[in-house]
Amino acid sequence: GQQVMQIPQYQHVQEGEDFTTYCNSSTTLSNIQWYKQRPGGHPVFLIQLVKSGEVKKQKRLTFQFGEAKKNSSLHITATQTTDVGTYFCAGGPGGKLIFGQGTELSVKP
Amino acid sequence: DGGITQSPKYLFRKEGQNVTLSCEQNLNHDAMYWYRQDPGQGLRLIYYSQIVNDFQKGDIAEGYSVSREKKESFPLTVTSAQKNPTAFYLCASSMGGNTIYFGEGSWLTVV
Numbered sequence: 063g064q065q066v067m068q069i070p071q072y073q074h075v076q077e078g079e080d081f082t083t084y085c086n087s088s089t090t091l092s093n094i095q096w097y098k099q100r101p102g103g104h105p106v107f108l109i110q111l112v113k114s115g116e117v118k119k120q121k122r123l124t125f126q127f128g129e130a131k132k133n134s135s136l137h138i139t140a141t142q143t144t145d146v147g148t149y150f151c152a153g154g155p156g157g158k159l160i161f162g163q164g165t166e167l168s169v170k171p
Numbered sequence: 172d173g174g175i176t177q178s179p180k181y182l183f184r185k186e187g188q189n190v191t192l193s194c195e196q197n198l199n200h201d202a203m204y205w206y207r208q209d210p211g212q213g214l215r216l217i218y219y220s221q222i223v224n225d226f227q228k229g230d231i232a233e234g235y236s237v238s239r240e241k242k243e244s245f246p247l248t249v250t251s252a253q254k255n256p257t258a259f260y261l262c263a264s265s266m267g268g269n270t271i272y273f274g275e276g277s278w279l280t281v282v
Contacts, residue, residue, distance in 0.1 A: 063230070068213075095270065104261060104273040105214070150213060152271070158229070159271060161206070163213035 064089045068151055068162030076170050081138040083165035085151035094127055094134045094153040099164070105150060108136075141169050174198040177262050177274035183282045184249070184256065192247045192277045194262030201267060203245035207231060208259040208276075217260075220245055221267075249279060257281050 065088040075081050085094065093112045097105040109118055111127035111134060118125045124137045134151055148164040175196045184190045196203065205217040216229030220239040234253025239245055245264075249256045262274045 097271075104276050105271075107270045107272070110270065152214075158216065158219060158227075159204075160216070161214040 064154060064160050066151060066153055066160045066162040068165055070165055071163060072166045072168075074168045074170065075141050077143060078140050081141050081145070081167055083136050083149050083151075083167075085134045085136075085153075085162050087132045087153055090131050091153035092131075094131075094151055095159065096125060096134075096136055097150045097152060097161075098147050099150065100147040103147075108149075138167075141167070143169050143171055145169055175262060175264055175272055175274035177260075177277050179277060180275065181278045181280075183280050185282060187251045189248055189250050190279065192249070192260055192262070192279070194245045194247065194274060196243050196245075196262075196264045196272075196274075198264055198266075198272065199242070200264035200272075201242070202265045203239065204263040204265075204271065205229075205235070205237065205245070205247045206261040206263065208261060214261065217247065 067086045069084050095110045096108040099105045109125050114131050115129045116127040122139045126135045146169050148166045150161050150164045152159040152161045154160040178193045202221045204219040206214040208214050215231050217235050218226055218229055218237040220226035223242050226237050226239050236248045257280050260277045263271045265271045
């Protein structure tokens, strides 16, 4: 069945450093979504990418969708302690979203 | 986020017991989902329902059961057949495959 893989599983950075997480699907995706889960909380929607090669920005966050619509990335510029949490990508046919394993980001002040 | 209510937030189950987790949404969403989250394994889909009175198995449905008798309700029963039920359970809803909104989750522990 369809698989969505995310790397790295963990990332520890110093505050102010950049951070990137990568998402790869075994099949072509109709769209990809990104979620953030703070420690002890529930996943919260960040963004959805639909078009091949699409790039979207939210302040210090940059999201990309690959040309083949099988991979995606999230890049955070100059991390802050408020960025701490686990970032998930999710994609799939219709309403059955398949989530990646997530990348847990810790930021040392 | 708001509009999806899960209860209870914490639940303890004895070996051999069935327990039911409640999920209610007032977002008028057609689709509802149950995910299980274990440390380091992300979110795994248990069951999903795209319409009232219909639901499909996800990737880890064994030992679980659901019903969708009303649009706003999608309860999950963790049966005694689920051998390792201790986990964080997340209910979610969406309007036709778009953004998924999650409830705050329920922690289930076997004692």
